Amino acid sequence: MKKEIPYKIYLEETELPKQWLNLRAFRPNKPAPLLHPTTFQPMTQADMEQVFCAELAKQELDDSTPFIDIPQEIIDFYKMYRPAPLIRAYCLEKALGTPAKIYYKFEGNNTSGSHKLNSAIAQAYYAKQQGLKGVTTETGAGQWGTALSMACAYFGLDCKVFMVKCSYEQKPFRREVMRTYGANVTPSPSTTTEIGRKILEEFPGTSGSLGCAISEAVETASKLDGYRYALGSVLNQVLLHQSVIGLESKTALDKYGEKADIIIGCAGGGSNLGGLIAPFMAEKLQGKADYQFIAVEPSSCPTLTRGKYVYDYCDTGKVCPLQKMYTLGSGFIPAASHAGGLRYHGMTSTLSQLYDEGLMQARSVKQTEVFAAAEQFARVEGILPAPESAHAIRVAMDEALKCKETGEQKTILFGLTGTGYFDMMSYEKFHDGKMSDYIPTQAELQKGLDGLPKI
Secondary structure: OOOOOOOEEOOOHHHOOOEEEOHHHHOOOOOOOOEOOOOOOEOOHHHHOOOOOHHHHHHHHOOOOOEEEOOHHHHHHHOOOOOOOEEEOHHHHHHHOOOOEEEEEEOOOOOOOEOOHHHHHHHHHHHHHOOOOEEEEEEOOOHHHHHHHHHHHHHOOEEEEEEEHHHHHHOHHHHHHHHHOOOEEEEEOOOOOHHHHHHHHHOOOOOOOHHHHHHHHHHHHHHOOOEEEOOOOOOHHHHHHHHHHHHHHHHHHHHOOOOOOEEEEEOOOOHHHHHHHHHHHHHHHOOOOOOEEEEEEEOOOOHHHHOEEEEEEOOOOOOOOEEEEEEOOOOOOOOOOOOOOOOOOEOOHHHHHHHHOOOOEEEEEOHHHHHHHHHHHHHHHOOOEOHHHHHHHHHHHHHHHHHHHHOOOOEEEEEEOEEOOOOHHHHHHHHOOOOOOOOOOHHHHHHHHOOOOOO
16 A cells, blocks of 8 residues: 655655665666777776776776765765655646646755765765865856865865856856855866867857866866866766665655656756666666656757767867767857756767667757746746756656646656756846747757767
8 A cells, every 4th residue: 555645755864875876787788988088999997097086987987886885974974965855746736737746856955056966075085085185177057066166175175166158157156155165166268278278269259168168177187286087977977976866766756655657857968867767777777667768958959869879079178088979079069048057068978878779768948948847846846946957847847748638647757956046147038038049050060060089
């Protein structure tokens, strides 16, 4: 007999995951290896350690260990804001008039305002264990930079953040939160790095991209003794740490005898979606259960829906490893008018392979439709969502309305990755009717695709 489902499902502290789930270990077809940016040969542990902490390099290359123990110090930090609640969207269901059940996993109940802290604290921990002075990174909308700033402050590490220029200008308060936690924040592309100066020369007045910021962060780390680079998405080590989202979600649903039919997440580099679907996809790969997975991306940066599945550089400056992934080309720079942080040119190799094999779907949505969904959600559910999260909300609502038409009583789970209180300039543009739905032409996309490496 099923338990009565409360509005918010909280797990006990004892139910907090003690291990991360490594989704790649459940794959019969292992992902294509990372390639060295100059030799195009598979990256070795030694190669990876030139850029990343040793333990993180080991995790990045591990595609055989199903579960990896979470160090106790990280678990203790998680306890400050985890387990995160799984919330039944009763009010949204009523507003939509749908027979569907809608659940969302809320990751915004920490100062960073998003799920990014799950990996930031792990990466800072391993940097501290290695005896490093600090780390460098990039950030788009600012959630990752904020999270890593918090984690570095906790462990007494220096943190240097390259923030995509348009976000640096649009979100000054997010920048100031990072500075409050001791981070040095530089708008990217900048004149402080060789790569930044080169990009500015080639694209004068550019608003930047995550690919640009990544290049600057890696270059800076390589030139500073005692520093390594930390990435907030795309890499498999990040998806590993984010698996706590899915593990908690599944435990909560199991606790009340519920099974999700559709699982939805916004997709930029793939960290939150990869973490959310991890235990569910593992079951699907083992033939234990079936689920429908939907990745939602912006129409202005349609990586999965309009990109190519090939090897490409992870950054604009071509100094990072190459991944086999869906990509728009490392030289693609999204429109500055795009309001969310889903501005990355590629998609993590793990999700790219799942999508290519038909195990996951993808949809692109216009940003005015996204903000309309965000506004409706905020009015009935009481949480102001981040623009990134609202991409998932949009498609969750669409799926719920389909159930209204068909009468199907499906259970929908989506990831509410964070809050939108630092995104009010974007909300203002939407409310004032000044937000546009920029969709790149095929000719514009082709410019980025023409620069793909010939491998």
